[in-house]
Amino acid sequence: MIIRDLTRKVKWMRKFLIIAIPIVTLAIFVLIMLSGNYLKKPLGEEDNIPELVQLLTQNIYDEEWAAAAENTEKLRNVWNKITKRVQFSSERYEINGFSMNLARLRGAIMAKDKANSLSELYEAYEHWKELGN
Amino acid sequence: MNEGMVVFVRAIIGFFSLLIFARIIGKEQISQMTFFDYILGITIGSIAGTLTTDLSSRAWPHWVGLITWASLGYLMELITLKWRYAAKYLDGEPAIVIMNGKIMEDVLKKMKYRVSDILLLLRNKGVFNPNEVAYAIIEPNGDISILKKAEHLPLTPKDMNIAVKSSGISTEMIYDGMVIEENLRQLNKDKKWLYKELKKHGVKDPSEVLLLTLDPGGNLYIDKYEDHIQKVTDIGDYKGPY
Numbered sequence: 001m002i003i004r005d006l007t008r009k010v011k012w013m014r015k016f017l018i019i020a021i022p023i024v025t026l027a028i029f030v031l032i033m034l035s036g037n038y039l040k041k042p043l044g045e046e047d048n049i050p051e052l053v054q055l056l057t058q059n060i061y062d063e064e065w066a067a068a069a070e071n072t073e074k075l076r077n078v079w080n081k082i083t084k085r086v087q088f089s090s091e092r093y094e095i096n097g098f099s100m101n102l103a104r105l106r107g108a109i110m111a112k113d114k115a116n117s118l119s120e121l122y123e124a125y126e127h128w129k130e131l132g133n
Numbered sequence: 134m135n136e137g138m139v140v141f142v143r144a145i146i147g148f149f150s151l152l153i154f155a156r157i158i159g160k161e162q163i164s165q166m167t168f169f170d171y172i173l174g175i176t177i178g179s180i181a182g183t184l185t186t187d188l189s190s191r192a193w194p195h196w197v198g199l200i201t202w203a204s205l206g207y208l209m210e211l212i213t214l215k216w217r218y219a220a221k222y223l224d225g226e227p228a229i230v231i232m233n234g235k236i237m238e239d240v241l242k243k244m245k246y247r248v249s250d251i252l253l254l255l256r257n258k259g260v261f262n263p264n265e266v267a268y269a270i271i272e273p274n275g276d277i278s279i280l281k282k283a284e285h286l287p288l289t290p291k292d293m294n295i296a297v298k299s300s301g302i303s304t305e306m307i308y309d310g311m312v313i314e315e316n317l318r319q320l321n322k323d324k325k326w327l328y329k330e331l332k333k334h335g336v337k338d339p340s341e342v343l344l345l346t347l348d349p350g351g352n353l354y355i356d357k358y359e360d361h362i363q364k365v366t367d368i369g370d371y372k373g374p375y
Contacts, residue, residue: 022156025149026150026153029149032142033192034193087139088192089192091190091191132191
């Protein structure tokens with residue numbers, strides 16, 4: 001009687017696992033693939049891209065080039081941190097686009113070119129918005 | 134950012150998704166596939182490939198494509214299972230291409246088969262003379278089934294009124310040197326009987342045996358690890374790297 005109960009339990013467990021394992025696996029995959037939109041947003045103190053972009057816009061607008069250069073460096077560090085966590089769920093097209101804009105932005109700030117700096121910054125922000133979407 | 138690492142993770146996602154979908158859809162073996170099943174397989178595989186290596190876009194849209202194709206394939210399977218009318222259209226149906234030894238030209242035209250294709254399929258089945266064929270049917274998977282004319286059918290023990298012992302399916306008793314006691318019990322045998330039989334064949338211990346099977350007729354098949362073959366026939370006709 002006990003053995004029969006046990007075999008029934010084992011059979012039930014086996015059937016449950018056969019169904020549960022694929023469902024859990026697929027759910028994990030979906031979570032990984034859709035995590036980009038969540039992971040690009042600030043999770044700590046020092047990884048807020050929209051805030052930095054806003055700050056930089058103000059710097060460039062006010063032509064505070066020293067502060068702008070410093071904030072661009074900060075943006076680059078934050079961006080490097082964020083690419084590490086969104087790389088599995090995001091398109092390389094947007095990641096590469098943002099990195100390119102960042103490089104051009106540094107050059108434009110060095111040349112104190114207000115128009116170019118702003119256009120690069122706005123394009124970079126657009127790439128960030130599209131990241132993981 | 135490490136591209137190799139991203140491809141590795143995406144490959145795992147693609148591989149196991151494909152495995153799970155294939156287990157859900159797949160009932161058929163490759164030889165039973167219809168033309169559409171074949172295309173379905175190629176498309177799903179190709180989507181999984183792009184999912185893995187196309188890093189310019191996210192994995193998600195590819196995965197949605199994958200699951201949509203897999204679901205549609207599954208849906209088609211359900212429809213053909215429940216609704217014969219639709220199955221006839223979706224899976225196709227067998228067509229008689231040779232009837233009473235005569236080739237049906239109209240059917241061939243409809244099926245888009247040439248006479249040479251039919252002859253090829255017949256040859257594959259070991260029929261080199263269409264004269265031998267009473268009926269030939271093209272199955273939905275593209276294979277041909279043949280019923281030979283009565284005078285060309287092989288002779289069977291029944292034709293000769295000979296009584297034969299049924300052989301049945303043989304069961305493994307020893308596999309890779311291990312005795313499978315469950316199978317012994319199934320055929321109402323025990324280890325004592327097994328050792329007696331082994332002794333008859335000059336075997337001291339089951340560990341010397343690679344495979345031992347028994348059929349319901351009581352016939353044993355024994356293959357030992359040591360085969361004692363003096364001259365091994367080599368069928369290789371060209372000296373390769375090994």
